[in-house]
Amino acid sequence: MxxxxxxxxxxxxxxxxxxxxxxxxxxxxxxxxxxxxxxxxxxxxxxxxxxxxxxxxxxxxxxxxxxxxxxxxxxxxxxxxxxxxxxxxxxxxxxxxxxxxxxxxxxxxxxxxxxxxxxxxxxxxxxxxxxxxxxxxxxxxxxxxxxxxxxxxxxxxxxxxxxxxxxxxxxxxxxxxxxxxRNSAGFAVNRILVPMINEAVFVLQEGIASAEDIDLGMRLGCSHPIGPLALADLIGLDTLLAVMDVFYTSFNDSKYRPAPLLREMVEAGYLGRKSGQGFYHYPA
The missing domain is CATH 3.40.50.720 (NAD(P)-binding Rossmann-like Domain)
Known part of the structure; x- marks a missing residue:
């Protein structure tokens, strides 16, 4: 071909x-x-x-x-x-x-x-x-x-x-x-990445740390080039929620339950960079 x-x-x-x-x-x-x-x-x-x-x-x-x-x-x-x-x-x-x-x-x-x-x-x-x-x-x-x-x-x-x-x-x-x-829900990279981002949303939702400190912690403590919540805003919260829903349905495992805050933000239209508001604000 x-x-x-x-x-x-x-x-x-x-x-x-x-x-x-x-x-x-x-x-x-x-x-x-x-x-x-x-x-x-x-x-x-x-x-x-x-x-x-x-x-x-x-x-x-x-x-x-x-x-x-x-x-x-x-x-x-x-x-x-x-x-x-x-x-x-x-x-x-x-x-x-x-x-x-x-x-x-x-x-x-x-x-x-x-x-x-x-x-x-x-x-x-x-x-x-x-x-x-x-x-x-x-x-x-x-x-x-x-x-x-x-x-x-x-x-x-x-x-x-x-x-x-x-x-x-x-x-x-x-x-x-x-x-x-191999064909499996989320394939390889997102199977690892998206649940990690979802867990960061749980940490924020439970008041364990602010969005800024979560991202700073992962950047400085784990050498990530971008924090998980900033990355969520870049990817799009609606896309992340869709992927988590696929995981939850495909694997029938509670560890893939989307964070309620993630779902609520999508319902509010806070989708990240593309909407101007996510875990951070993006002026037009």
Whole structure:
């Protein structure tokens, strides 16, 4: 399988980051979202991100323009017809992802790879929505995508070796490092990370320490580059809650119970950086 053209569905934080790294690596990218304004914001975000790389002399000005020229945007899924690889980066909601995979399956060729950026949902279950489930794979990027070097590759029960190999080569081509993970709720990194963040929310909820002291303690005491609550704000509290709910349901184990404060903050619309308010306040 030779990948030259890439479709990315979802122009949010993950989608625009994935589009950027693919375009910067020389791939032709079609970025799709149902909202034209979201696509405009995504291009502005990518432009600023590339500017920072130019300022740090990690990217030339001509390379920046070439990367931007490699991206086209559209609100029509049908524009993905010729894509060799489609990466679904929509919200972490199983019905949404299942619906998108069914739609992509009807548009792209039978040889095209369908990847999902899910951080917790079963790849086997998502692949079953395709008429060619052997070409579906989990391709879990980490936020912020242009900075984070890791991609988890997760095959479903149906995923064939050709798809796995092509995905591995693609990750290398966009200058990331892949690890291979067995299909299980949360996979490897989030299976460890998200319950730790959830426990930090419990510590805050119980008044054991302030948000600032929790984060400072983990940074200075455990050498974490960012505290768990600040990281929660970066990831999005709604995404974290969705992952914890998947764990709680999948494993039927009380140790994965989402912290009530986390659920309440999501209900209040305090989602972190993207809403301007989470465990910390982010002025517009």
């Amino acid at each position: 030779s990948i030259r053209t890439v479709g990315v569905i979802g122009a949010g934080t993950m989608g625009n980051g994935i589009a950027q790294v693919c375009a910067a690596a020389g791939f032709q990218v079609t970025l799709v979202d149902i909202n034209e304004a979201a696509l405009e914001r995504a291009l502005q975000t990518i432009d600023r991100s590339l500017d920072r790389l130019v300022q740090k002399e990690k990217l030339g000005s001509e390379d920046k323009q070439q990367a931007l020229g490699n991206i086209r945007t559209t609100t029509e899924l049908a524009a993905l017809e010729s894509a060799d690889l489609v990466i679904e980066a929509a919200s972490e909601a199983e019905p949404v992802k299942l619906s998108l995979i069914r739609q992509i399956d009807e548009i792209v060729s039978a040889q095209a790879i369908i990847a999902t950026n899910t951080s917790s949902i079963s790849i086997t279950r998502l692949a079953a929505a395709s008429n060619n489930p052997e070409r579906v794979i989990g391709m879990h990027f980490f936020n912020p995508v242009p900075v984070m070097a890791l991609v988890e590759l997760i095959g479903g029960l149906q995923t064939n070796e050709a798809t796995r190999q092509a995905a591995t080569e693609f990750v290398s081509d966009i200058h990331k490092t892949a690890i291979t993970v």
